[in-house]
Amino acid sequence: MTWLPGGTFTMGSERFYPEEAPLRRVKVDGFWIDTAPVTNRQFAAFVAETDYTTVAQIAPDPRDYPGMHPDMARAGSLVFHKTSGPVDTSNPANWWRFAFGADWRHPLGPESDIDALDLWEHPVVHVAYADALAFARWAGKDLPTEAEWEYAAWGGAEGLDYAWGSELAPAGAMMANYWQGLFPFANQVLDGYERTSPVGSFPANGYGLYDMVGNTWEWTQDWWSEKPETPRKKTADSCCALVNPRGAKLKDSFDASQPKVRIGRKVLKGGSHLCAANYCQRYRPAARHPEMIDTSTTHIGFRCVRRV
Secondary structure, X not given: OEEEEEEEEEEOOOOXXXXXXXXXXXXXXXXXXXXXXXXXXXXXXXXHHHOOOOHHHOOOOHHHOOOOOHHHOOXXXXXXXXXXXXXXXXXXXXXXEEEEOOEOOEOOOOOOOOOOOOOOOOEOXXXXXXXXXXXXXXXXXXXXXXXXXXXXXXXXXXXOOEOOEOOOOHHHOOOOEOEOEEOOOEEOOOOOOOOOOOOOOOOOOOOOOOOOOEOOEXXXXXXXXXXXXXXXXXXXXXXXXXXXXXXXXXXXXXXXXXXXXXXXXXXXXXXXXXXXXXXXXXXXXXXXXXXXXXXXXXXXXXXXXEEO
8 A cells, every 4th residue: 555645736627527526635644545445356355354255246136127038137238349330428337237147256257357457457347336345344544535546636736738748648658458440340459458457557647556547437426416516615724625536425316317227326437448538537646436336347447545
């Protein structure tokens, strides 16, 4: 882990997506944070000691999902499939498929295997929120708040689009694992990786942290809100800064477009190897995305913190 002494920073962005605004000053206390995302090797040690079963390895209960076809009541997870050509990017169903038997040990489906694919040093994926939290508690840690995560991701930088500057690929250099080309069918693989990459494959940020941007999205402990919290009033002692914000409430995180589904959504941060210039430009510290806590995919992982 890496110690961050805490401090005040400008959170959010007004140059990309509306849910990132407004810019606001935020103060966080000092904390320890994992230098890289939790890997398959680390997660395997947790499972070996605790005999833990992930959400993706448990068949869903149809009572929790009104209208679900009985045939779907089987264990599995969401797996990305590159399309053969251009598709409607407003419909994620064009590239996501629920694969029975997909889980952290079998990231591409039941016939795949992390050992055969040599993924031991890659971030663990197919972990739902409860899985990430269970690992964190086993390790004597916690999951970061959105503010802690973003503070760490900036690496001390301010006023930039990306953690490393104002250009995505300065002088052609690949600074993170993201999708180069047209998503979801033409990946130029200029960064060398079609899918996830071993942690630490790209330069660290200003705080010496790896993969804070790209590779996999990362769970935070905050409930999602379309509009982040802002300071209520100006005070001389806070200089208008929010102090250790903790996100929204569960009831405010539900997806309004699915009123019958009462499953909370947490904030994901960092973008992933599936973010591209023509889709999901969220390979940035300020980027944020909602995800239901029961969901696991090939592009969501996590890292932990320890507070003093």
